[in-house]
Amino acid sequence: SLADKIQAALKRLRTKGKLSEADIKAALRQVRLALLEADVNFRVVKNFIGQVQEKAVGQEVLSSLTPAQQVVKIVQEELISLLGGGTSQLERSQDALNIYMIVGLQGAGKTTTAAKLARLLAKEGRRPLLVAADIYRPAAIEQLQILGEKIQTPVFAMGKQNPVAISRAAAEKARREGYDTVLIDTAGRLHIDDDMMTELIEIKAAVQPTETLLVLDALTGQDAVNAAGEFEAKLGLTGCILTKLDGDARGGAALSVRAVTGVPIKLIGVGESIEALQTFHPERLATRILG
Amino acid sequence: LLPRDGRMKEETWEELEEILLTADVGPTVTEDLIQTIKAERVSSLDDIRTALAARLEEIMRAELPRVPTHFTPPLVILVVGVNGVGKTTSIAKLARKFRQDGQRVILAACDTFRAAAVEQLSVWANRVGAELIAHQEGSDPAAVAYDAVQAAIARRAGVLILDTAGRLQTKTNLMQELLKIRRVLGKARPDLPQETLLVLDATTGQNALSQTRLFQEAVPLTGIILAKLDGTAKGGIAVAIQKELGVPIKWLGTGEGFDDLESFEAGAFVSALLT
Ligand SMILES: Nc1nc2c(ncn2[C@@H]2O[C@H](COP(=O)(O)OP(=O)(O)OP(=O)(O)O)[C@@H](O)[C@H]2O)c(=O)[nH]1
Ligand SMILES: Nc1nc2c(ncn2[C@@H]2O[C@H](COP(=O)(O)OP(=O)(O)OP(=O)(O)O)[C@@H](O)[C@H]2O)c(=O)[nH]1
Numbered sequence A: 001s002l003a004d005k006i007q008a009a010l011k012r013l014r015t016k017g018k019l020s021e022a023d024i025k026a027a028l029r030q031v032r033l034a035l036l037e038a039d040v041n042f043r044v045v046k047n048f049i050g051q052v053q054e055k056a057v058g059q060e061v062l063s064s065l066t067p068a069q070q071v072v073k074i075v076q077e078e079l080i081s082l083l084g085g086g087t088s089q090l091e092r093s094q095d096a097l098n099i100y101m102i103v104g105l106q107g108a109g110k111t112t113t114a115a116k117l118a119r120l121l122a123k124e125g126r127r128p129l130l131v132a133a134d135i136y137r138p139a140a141i142e143q144l145q146i147l148g149e150k151i152q153t154p155v156f157a158m159g160k161q162n163p164v165a166i167s168r169a170a171a172e173k174a175r176r177e178g179y180d181t182v183l184i185d186t187a188g189r190l191h192i193d194d195d196m197m198t199e200l201i202e203i204k205a206a207v208q209p210t211e212t213l214l215v216l217d218a219l220t221g222q223d224a225v226n227a228a229g230e231f232e233a234k235l236g237l238t239g240c241i242l243t244k245l246d247g248d249a250r251g252g253a254a255l256s257v258r259a260v261t262g263v264p265i266k267l268i269g270v271g272e273s274i275e276a277l278q279t280f281h282p283e284r285l286a287t288r289i290l291g
Numbered sequence B: 001l002l003p004r005d006g007r008m009k010e011e012t013w014e015e016l017e018e019i020l021l022t023a024d025v026g027p028t029v030t031e032d033l034i035q036t037i038k039a040e041r042v043s044s045l046d047d048i049r050t051a052l053a054a055r056l057e058e059i060m061r062a063e064l065p066r067v068p069t070h071f072t073p074p075l076v077i078l079v080v081g082v083n084g085v086g087k088t089t090s091i092a093k094l095a096r097k098f099r100q101d102g103q104r105v106i107l108a109a110c111d112t113f114r115a116a117a118v119e120q121l122s123v124w125a126n127r128v129g130a131e132l133i134a135h136q137e138g139s140d141p142a143a144v145a146y147d148a149v150q151a152a153i154a155r156r157a158g159v160l161i162l163d164t165a166g167r168l169q170t171k172t173n174l175m176q177e178l179l180k181i182r183r184v185l186g187k188a189r190p191d192l193p194q195e196t197l198l199v200l201d202a203t204t205g206q207n208a209l210s211q212t213r214l215f216q217e218a219v220p221l222t223g224i225i226l227a228k229l230d231g232t233a234k235g236g237i238a239v240a241i242q243k244e245l246g247v248p249i250k251w252l253g254t255g256e257g258f259d260d261l262e263s264f265e266a267g268a269f270v271s272a273l274l275t
């Protein structure tokens, strides 16, 4: 465990009353290594270590904990706070049409997550409509239709028409036919593809979504800050859904995204089945990131 | 006024560390590389960069041919990897290359699980002029594999490429399924498959090492396809994989079209990494 590694690094520690700067530095080298191995962004790690260092130096060594355990406790508290402190709810309005735009890089899990979200909201008594706005990927529309059928949620599709037109028409249909929730599944794209980012900006302008959700693969490494940063800067995000946390990825990308964009992580994908969607709990991810 | 030589070097090491870490090379391999270069006692900034590039190229260079050269047809390629990395699209790109060489290509839809997986492969097969072998949704992937290899031999196809479902490497039952698919190929003819390619997403961080390790344990890998290098990710984890596991990178995926596949070349990869 991280506490053991820190303890080994601090084995020359004589029991004093306070945590010395030298002790903290030795301990934080281990923490830095753990965070980098967990895919937390290099710069985010640098700032984080600096913050923890300030908090830890001069603190009284608590009699109930070893100095190593105490450093870990400070690190965990800082991590949890940086990850948002608590859970973050999906925006829902009772009287207006709720439109959720689902965006992200290729293969992150958007289509699967859109269906998972539709099922979750339907279980709450909502009446969702899924929208097939990916007109590029072979069989993308079929994929969403098959998932929609599984959960008995209608899927709005217009074949390979302009995704902006599809989104607009879907919102109109929702209003006419009494759906209270619309989930727009968009095509995977690179944050550096200007034309594709413009398409998202146009969809957003056309339908004014309640939430713009970034679906991010928990396996993502240092590139998470680039992708999330650009999506936030060019499009604006209101939430993030982290997928594939059923594997053994440490998930440090989550910290990078939150630290760099301030966007709250709201939900996590924990499997391929349509029920595998859970609320995000920062304390659980903090433990996982630290290994 | 130029800074004294000592201080400049300290910043240089930090700069190089940052370049390597943000490229996903990982802290352990980065530290090894920095220590190796420091031990070489190079004096100027240019020499440090040159030494680093040379050391990286040394690690990344693999002498194998891209495609096996001595084999009995059909060339059977099993494609594996975790969810969403680009297996199906990479298969389309490989099929395209073989089709451009005039080969008869068969694709096997062994992803019988995911929604519209077979439809997706079917569209690609049509686009590149390959034949498709597929069963009903939910059928046994090993049965599809068996049918496909029989068809490939009977029809004297030049190449057979098998698409499998994405699976996280920690799911033992799914890794067992992969073992079973491979065993079925071997039963059809003991030398099959001649190639087993792991597809990795260039945006993946340190977990790619665990992926390679666990997939290698289930089915011996002959190469890696590193996809999505057209983004901003550098795929530096490939350095750690090459150094610690020795599985060679054979192909690079550089886009979503069927021509977006390049042969891996160590020099180009390393210079892109250090940019
Ligand atoms: N294990 C696991 N697999 C997931 C999870 N979420 C999605 N997947 C899988 O990841 C793969 C990609 O999912 P998709 O929903 O097609 O991803 P996408 O973002 O829509 O892909 P594009 O539209 O091509 O950009 C599929 O194999 C899914 O089953 C998850 O939480 N856990
Ligand atoms: N930009 C870019 N996108 C890619 C590349 N390779 C694949 N993709 C995209 O990544 C997404 C997932 O590709 P797939 O081929 O479906 O991935 P997969 O591994 O077969 O996914 P599963 O079967 O669901 O596990 C699709 O949107 C592809 O177009 C690449 O080299 N560059």
Ligand SMILES: [Mg+2]
Pocket (backbone or CB within 6 Å): A110, A111, A112, A134, A140, A186, A187, A188
């Ligand atoms: Mg999709």
Ligand SMILES: [Mg+2]
Pocket (backbone or CB within 6 Å): B087, B088, B089, B111, B117, B163, B164, B165, B166
């Ligand atoms: Mg696939």
